[in-house]
Amino acid sequence: DTAVSQTPKYLVTQMGNDxxxxxxxxxxxxxxxxxxxxxxxxxxxxxxxxNKELIINETVPNRFSPKSPDKAHLxxxxxxxxxxxxxxxxxxxxxxxxxxxxxxQYFGPGTRLTVL
Amino acid sequence: GNSVTQMEGPVTLSxxxxxxxxxxxxxxxxxxxxxxxxxxxxxxQLLLKATKADDKGSNKGFEATYRKETTSFxxxxxxxxxxxxxxxxxxxxxxxxYDKVIFGPGTSLSVIP
Numbered sequence: 001d002t003a004v005s006q007t008p009k010y011l012v013t014q015m016g017n018d019x020x021x022x023x024x025x026x027x028x029x030x031x032x033x034x035x036x037x038x039x040x041x042x043x044x045x046x047x048x049x050x051n052k053e054l055i056i057n058e059t060v061p062n063r064f065s066p067k068s069p070d071k072a073h074l075x076x077x078x079x080x081x082x083x084x085x086x087x088x089x090x091x092x093x094x095x096x097x098x099x100x101x102x103x104x105q106y107f108g109p110g111t112r113l114t115v116l
Numbered sequence: 117g118n119s120v121t122q123m124e125g126p127v128t129l130s131x132x133x134x135x136x137x138x139x140x141x142x143x144x145x146x147x148x149x150x151x152x153x154x155x156x157x158x159x160x161q162l163l164l165k166a167t168k169a170d171d172k173g174s175n176k177g178f179e180a181t182y183r184k185e186t187t188s189f190x191x192x193x194x195x196x197x198x199x200x201x202x203x204x205x206x207x208x209x210x211x212x213x214y215d216k217v218i219f220g221p222g223t224s225l226s227v228i229p
Contacts, residue, residue, distance in 0.1 A: 004159070040221075041154070041203050041221070041222040041224070042221050042222065043160075043205065043219045043222070045216050045217070048216065056216050058216075090159055090160070092159075092160075104150075104162045104165065105152075105160075105162070105217060106161075106162075107159030107160045107161065108159050109157075109158060109159050110158070110159050
């Protein structure tokens with residue numbers, strides 16, 4: 001069974017379009033994340049949600065909007081796509097039990113976004 | 117602020133060679149430290165972790181020891197295989213609620229037969 005799944009795996013689109021990436025985890029975790037990985041493999045956190053509440057919101061253009069309908073899902077919607085948005089986007093989840101406890105992050109397989 | 121520095125790659129080794137990938141960090145207090153591995157075309161997965169000073173994390177023949185005095189968490193393996201070819205990320209996380217994980221830039225390893 002897939003722990004963290006993302007759809008689609010590949011996304012090719014034109015500049016200016018709006019697109020969404022979906023993420024689901026079946027691990028029962030409370031916290032989910034979106035990361036962007038550039039062509040040099042550098043990984044940058046974008047957002048984090050805990051029980052549907054936004055808890056980390058890095059400096060990301062407001063064209064990017066996360067949505068968490070329930071704690072098992074965290075979707076990423078991107079408006080007015082730009083060339084610089086081309087990257088691999090990873091969803092992840094973890095079970096955070098509060099102060100004094102840190103846990104492993106489980107990553108999805110990634111969505112490779114190409115903006116033409 | 118918190119940060120993680122890794123040795124730059126790419127690193128190319130012959131099969132059965134000894135591997136060291138250096139990792140140093142800057143953080144207040146005692147963060148948890150991690151090594152994640154990313155195989156080609158896949159997401160990251162945890163390789164090993166250590167949560168306090170002098171702890172040694174180990175998995176699949178890889179080891180790393182949490183050194184508070186040198187703020188380091190170097191990854192080692194005594195004999196690499198072709199299947200170890202991947203990108204390796206050192207990371208840290210403070211032991212407070214909802215703190216983000218800070219990843220290093222990644223080190224690409226290629227093992228040739």
